[in-house]
Amino acid sequence: MLGCLVAPTASLPSASPETRAFAVWGLVVDEIGKVGSVVEPREHFVLLAAFRLPPVPDSGWAPTLGERFGQLAEVRGLFGARKPLSNTPMNKAWAGALEMLAAAVAGRLGHLEGEDWLPYVEIGRSAMTGTPPGGGSPEEFRAPSEGAQPVFVERMLVTVVMHRRTALRRITERDIVARKDGLDGYDVQAGTGWSGNLTELPVVALWNCRLVAVPGEDPGDPVLARLRFRRKLRLGERYAFVSEALDWKLDEVRRWISVEVDHHGVAPGGLTIRVKFDEACLPAACWWYAEQLEVERLRRPAPGDPRLLDVGDGFVQHTFEGSCQPREEYGIAFRWPQR
Incomplete structure (x- = not known):
């Protein structure tokens, strides 16, 4: 029956x-x-x-x-x-x-x-x-900004490959839940001075999405790279996609890898950042930070601080156990040896 x-x-x-x-x-x-x-x-x-x-x-x-x-x-x-x-x-x-x-x-x-x-x-x-689709009760998360992307992130895995002191490649896997009907993509900032050629954008759509450029309204505005989904999502619908960002400024020294929460938040334990350092250029110290000012995140924690990460042979990672709040940044910072 x-x-x-x-x-x-x-x-x-x-x-x-x-x-x-x-x-x-x-x-x-x-x-x-x-x-x-x-x-x-x-x-x-x-x-x-x-x-x-x-x-x-x-x-x-x-x-x-x-x-x-x-x-x-x-x-x-x-x-x-x-x-x-x-x-x-x-x-x-x-x-x-x-x-x-x-x-x-x-x-x-x-x-x-x-x-x-x-x-x-x-x-x-x-x-x-008895919870809203997407996990996490509204009380657990702060209100997103007016222009926040209408998604809740259940899982975000960021893998960064360093070349000397530069973040050469950054691969991001996202499992999201739509917070509105008709959602068709996710925007990432792609830089300025775009001439209209997609190959110039330092963003690559790797899986379950395709790249579409969205120029700024005024000259000099950042160009957005829209990762267009394969279909429009309904409110509460899950979707997974993968993208890659490439850094062509090989002479720019990076001092941290940061994730800006420009949406409705990340579920507890949902954000993991992994960094593979260049074997010929390892940092002297490495630590994770959450919801800190720039001057605070660059301050090296004292010996024995649980935020310190073991660089070892050049592979470090950290999973943020709590909720990642809208309008905040989370990441891994490092101190390079003095030459």
Whole structure:
């Protein structure tokens, strides 16, 4: 009897039974939200009660459907001026709303395949935990700036390859969650003086995106390199992509590798920075920093400070365990030997 629900999720990439269950649950929750915009409030509230969705009464939703309908009867004005004496009004609303919901879910089941299911997995997980899609409650993160990119980053892995004292290559892997419908790309600053040739941009799209240049509005404004996604994302949809930045200023000495949070934040433990130093040019000391002024990040920590990183044979990395806040910078700094 459950075959009509189980079979369509078989195309979900590398899906465990739990993931497939979240996908179906997310589809039901999403369609309840859509149905709620076209039906009467009583029908919408009956669906919420039936599936135990928010808003939840102070005492929590009761175990049985009949008892939950009894809870709805206590909501003033939902079923008329007077409190219903029986569950009959709720049963009638349930019959009509359920028919609409079943038709909507059945219609979507016939069109979803493969990666189409991924947004519903996130919706399903969020509905079970009571958190917004993308992880992290709003209280954990500061408000982003007005121009922040509408994404929440679940994982960011930055790998930097040094040439002498210059950051020659910087490869960034991002797993994001869209914070608005229709999101089609991610912007990175690409420098100034662009003449219109894409090959001049020091940015390369490596995986699951393509490079599009966005010139500034006024002369001298920074050129943005837009990493265009393969499709437009829905609110709450996950997406992964990889890019690379190249540094052509081989005579410029770097004193830190920094990540600026120009979006809605990074999940706890989601940011990792790795640096491979040139074997012929190792730093005298290396340490990580978070949310510091430039003068502070350049100050070498005292011996024994947990922020110090062992340079060893030239490979260092650090994962930031806490949340990375909007409008802040996180990175790894180093002190070069005096010549």
